[in-house]
Amino acid sequence: MKRSSYMIAGGVLLCSAAALAGVSLVKGQGAERRAPADTTFSALPRSSGVGFSSLDGVRPGGDWPRLPGRLKGPAQPIFYRHDVHAGQYRIPCLYCHNNAANSWTVNLPSESTCMGCHIVTSAPDTAGNPNAEIAKLRDFYAKSASIPWVRINKLPEYAHFPHMRHVAAGLACQTCHGNIQQMPRVFPVRDLSDMGWCTSCHMQRGVTRDCTACHF
């Protein structure tokens, strides 16, 4: 089976199963591609008494986090809400951004990953109207067109950041990317060209401060 098909099957599973407690939602990558599902989630505030079930409290159409009056961050081609997916539904970051665990670079999820759920889930609004944003996604997918997401975080090109090392070390994504799970629209929380931010952490933890660890 192709990886993309795994992704769709996994997504359908995610939507249909009532309780997936303890199951890693990161797709199998084999032992050598490490995918620790729990570490990146550790910084998320856990709602009371619901354990780690991803779909606890899902009530389509209602109870989504309220939108603030003014949204920070740039408008995106699709109003994808991290506060709903990562916040309310508690989907682990690595479910979509799975390469963070095994590569220097982090991937945007492919549209087939999105469609894994949204082939089933349409999240109509309270009035029962189909969700316009999901319709956009399905439209992009149907046309085999890439969604032109606006880039939020970018390291300077003279710095090379091994994401997989930081994931393996148990660092929460939120450390650098902020509380994404509370952001209806993602905005940068740190100036990633500020090397002091990197080195202060490296000094605290007693890990390398060699320039050529990142600069080459």
Place this chain on the structure above:
Amino acid sequence: MERRRFLEVAGAAGIGVAAGCAPSSGERLLPYVNESDDLIPGIPEFYASTCRECPAGCGILVKTREARAIKVEGNPLHPIGHGKLCARGQAALQGLYDPDRLKQPYRHTARGMEPVTWDEAIQQVATALGAAEASGADRVALVTGADSGVLDAFYDEWLAAFRSHRRLRYEAFAYEPLREASRLTFGVAAVPEFDFASAQYVLSFGADFLETWLSPVEYARQFAEAHRYRDGRMARFVAVEPRRGLTAFSADEWIAPKPGTEGLLALGIAAGVVRQGKAVLAGGEADRVRGFLARFTSRSVADATGVAEDVIDRVAREFAAAKPSLAVAGGVASQHRAATQTAAAVNLLNYVAGNVGRTVRFHAASPWDKVSRYRDAAAWVAAMNAGAVDVALVHGTNPAFTLPATAGFADAFRKVRLKVAFASHLDETAELCDLVLPDLTPLEQWSAVEPAAGVRSFVQPAMTPVFDGARQTADVLLAIAARAGKAVGKGATSARELVAAGMTPAALEQALQHGGAFVPAPAEPVRLVPDFARVTYQAPAFDGDGGPEALVLVAYPSASLFDGRGANKGWLQELPDVATKIAWQSWVEVHPDTARRLGVANGDVVTVTSPHGRVEAPVYVYPGVRRDVVAMPIGQGHTAYGRNARNRGVNPLALLGADATDVSGALAFCSTHVTLAKTGRTVPLATTEGSARQLGRGIARAVSLAGALRGEVEPGPEATLTDAERTAVAAAAASQRARANIGVYAKANPKWEMTVDLSRCTGCQACVTACYAENNLPVVGEQQTLRHRGMAWIRLERYYEGDTAGTDWQVRQIPMLCQQCENAPCEPVCPVYAAYHTPDGLNGQVYNRCVGTRYCANNCPYKVRYFNWWDYGRDGDPYFSFAEPLNWQLNPDVTVRTKGVMEKCTFCVQRIRYAQNDAKVRKRDLADGDITPACAQTCPAEAIVFGDAHDPGSWVSRLKEDARGYYALGMLNTKPGITYLERVIADGEA
């Protein structure tokens, strides 16, 4: 397999300095629609394929990142190359991403080149083919380069469908004399397989086997294995040629006979072997051979060749004593009218010494068997002149450039009704064609070739085509056949299906993963034919006035540009010639005495006139040519072929006579006398040469074999230091190092070091081009090269040693790169800590710290730091070096440096960090050999070894303890991280 582009960042494609986190920059990130099966962004993928930059067919692995090819390396599983690659192979990427590639079909009209659709083009060809077929047999010509395997057979089948057998596999360097000589001496018209690795004595009669001859990477690997010094043993190499080129730089002895007399010398040596009673012959054969060779006395041979009698006797003695030895002949530079006789004489020499069947082996089939001879190409030109060809299809070869001007190719070609070029680049031949159909480059193609007996080597696309408008020629031919109503290809509809035909999916997958299917081919025993004596030596004739001051023109293949096909690639143009150190230009090599006689000096432009034509080129005074020889490289002088090649230099083929052939039907490249006349103009030579002499600095050292056996080494100037001086510099070094440290030295760290074994290094410069590819080095062009602003982080330095008046002098070559000094002069002078010492022993260079004071370069005694005088990576800069789509090749792991920044070799620190991080996440320790810098990876001679000097078991730790080890400029107390091992020269009789 879905391989859609990922992370295509609009605007800045990985170039320059970013503005940090700026959401308003408008950069877009494009996700995959469907996730790829095997692609992980940030992790490279490798595709096994076959190099098609020359007919040798080395196995390659194409490294891709995010579905773009960024590096080509040798395939360690492949029997040709064994994981090694030459500079030309490395530069295949620049052909792939050449901005001047043909992007869509064109039709030549009176108004110039006009775009046509593929459909129109296919229709036009199909119609013309129908008409040609109707008017008779053999009215269609299909001309390709040397080809073999499944597509080659398909081309023949396709051509036959149009009632034609006018097929040409045209190569400028087709080695016809080797094939013909084998037929005349052994009855097998094949190019044999040579085993340099087990030869104890190599005698080359003009074969440039480390540059272009047959299979240079594989031969370089084998040769280094034999010629390197280890455990008191090494092979001896004697080069016999009128011009000393790269290959002969590795020679322990250079013999320069009169041009054209190499064959006579070989017979003289063979006669010597027989006379000394060392011939491995028996019975009547021995008598016949003895009788034939009797007349080639050392005295008579010495008189005719200009080689001393005692030298001939000594070489005969050494050659026979070495078991086995190997003699090779047939280089293009010595391809004169007696080339076949020379090759036959060398065959005989190998035979009497008992090498045939040992170091010279014949197989039932050789890939060169079907390659057309020059005579066939000439016949094709005659047929076109006679109006016998209606449609000519040219693919993967450029006869308009590589045929001598006097062959009249262009005029004959114009008489063909429809001329179609299947070409990825608009070369001289494509410019003459009516239809120009863009071909894919080999890195985007499907094919399966047979570059050696028992080797079925696959070519597979490493990426989707760079330009949508280009199509693989076999696919187009299938479409044309379908349009013309011909059933060809046994039902296949694409090149991929042709390649996969008859293979199970599992077998195909296996072959594609390994690069091919390799089975050892048995060698066929051969005997000397009874009438071998019919190929006896005769002095070749030379066109033109042969007076006492006559100069013979040696036109030799450029090691980097080959037959000219490398000239469109910036990396190869910028690669200096090893002998002259000139890049980007053409030149005429003239012996110092001849230059004095003619009153010319370096850079003086002379007119070179032969009976067939004239060219103008600057003089380079070079002691490596005989006084009666001038030499010019082949490869420049293009009138088309893209921005790097066009209108650059001159083509010495313009000086040759088209009728000058030898008995095999090969073009005699060395067949004419020329005269040189001063024009009065002088041009600056784009040379990277500094001093031609070491001046006592002991940079590139060598020791004689006899000395090495006694444990001697060549001492350097550091040997003259007193103990007090030593103590004083050591103390200064320690304090300086303490001040330069900012790394973390508390923990145990590796110390990355390198050894370079000069007894292996041949000076082929594959490392230089590999470094360009790996480290995003810009191509600075001729103007900046003239100002010594080349950016090659690793360069080959060449020094002469000994009296260059005669032939008894040596060339010392040394790859010079950042020495990663422990006590580095560059570090303490940097005001901003951009140059600093890393905890693992590198001289780190932090580009984003660098403010461009250039103090470090001033203070570097090795001159291995390079300053960015221009914004080579910024579009709009006058010296922008990565024009779209060349920027696709940029290694995403390496920063593209900006103007005002100093850069240098860091032992491929990106590879070190990649391997370290990879090992960490896999929770394992790094093993010796896990990290290989690009230069060491590609080195065909395996001269460069890299590793952790703190690990006593590592290869590099063991090698640096070798008695031959020394530091370049060691007396400066820089404590380099590179240990050079002295070359060993097997001079004197072993």
